[in-house]
Amino acid sequence: MSTDTSFENDFATEFEDDEDGVQMLPATSERKPEHYPVDISTKAFWNLTSEEREETFKILRKEQPVSWQRPVDDAVNPDPDDPGYWAVVKHADIVKVSRDNETFVSGQGVLFDLLPPIFLELTQSFLAMDNPKHDMLRKLVSSAFTPKQIKLIDDKIKLAAKEIVDSFASDPSGEVEFVAACSEKLPTRIFSDIMGIPEEFREQTAKSAADIVAWADPEILGDRLADEVQVEAATILHDIAEQLIELKRREPGDDLLTSLIAAEVDGRKLDEFEIGSFFVLMAVAGTDTTKHTTSLTMRAFTHFPEQKKWLMEDYDARIGNAIEEFIRYASPVMTFRRTAVKETELGGHPIIPGDKVVMFYPSGCMDSDVFENPEKFDLARPNAREHVGFGGGGVHFCLGNQLAKSMLRAIFKELLFRIPEFEAGEPELLGTNFMRGVKRMPLRFTPEKVS
């Protein structure tokens, strides 16, 4: 493992000294029912496709909207004392948990899998913080993601989308591996522009960001252990951040890293480690999600060609709502966890401090109490925007939602009008319980005529 040990030591010291260190509440099996027989913690369950998992979620939504489950199989960092978690699968409950940030906190961890503390510290930044600290940190970056700011870079996004589609649209073979040729390109390029990442660091940044979320995928792991791959990838990103910080100190730019270096919270500047964690969080959040939504949406258009036709009839007027449906239907982030710090009740069960509560977003996006005929990819769906693909609301709602929408709008305009005849083949899915990821997907299309 290439982790720099002196770095780990620094980390350990910092951890002990951390004054606002969160006191971890132990989870307990007190007042818990038997683990529910419909088990969503098996490795096999998370190796299914989303459509197959939905069959199980459908049963849970009907029978036991909040179910007590045993700990997830094959955790990266198993905890023998972990009694399990509450699985929240209904739209209304996901919204309730997401919005009640006083009862359901993020500071005790937000990932479904159990991961090594060093990894969490390296990667999560404000994702795993509560207020007031969360808002203080997030506000440092939020100004880069407001509607006005996104409009300013909209032309850049459109140009990037055009150039990406240029690179394969007229290819006479009429066949590409779509993820590498298209879906991963736009978010990586735009994230790098916003952050101010020079060309020579971009590929490694994107690769390491992808490794981080792929921790349970056998192909990506090879013969390495999941925590090894994760910590290595996170460390590489921290190293890149460190080099970039040095670079930006010498030559400040009009980018997010430069403003993070200058930013002050509570009268002090962020240290390199904090900026590094920001960088890792944003590298993952800013690249992977939109990439997978792009691939999954091409697949959806293949299954629902009439929707493609409908959208193209009046693209500019219809794309806004259509994008909400893209996200509802793809629902790329599958799970996030909260921890209860107050007694409450959920789905008729008493919830006590220390209880882990896991939200299953794809299930919320398929809830027929909210979405009529949810299996249909319906771009005119009147309430598509009620999806929980950006989270169910609350302080952790997706910061990059406007950016994601702008990128999807630009890339689909190019794809639909330049290669309208296409067929996306079977996607090869990432084997994790976190991201509904597409590793590869063949796309066959009628090539664009070169004028």
Next chain:
Amino acid sequence: MGLRIELDPGKCSGLGLCEAEAPELFEVQEDGSLTVLDDHPSADRRAECEAAVASCPTEALRLVED
């Protein structure tokens, strides 16, 4: 009788979903705080106001009738 927009700055997280709905009424500032550009919008703006209020993920906005 008129419309009034109430902002709870303690709840606002500065994401600007309201601004995306109604750019003439809301503006997120450089420091991440939200400014309500017109807190007494005219009645013909009701739909825009309602959409903005509904879009807020942290329930920081309220539309009241004075």
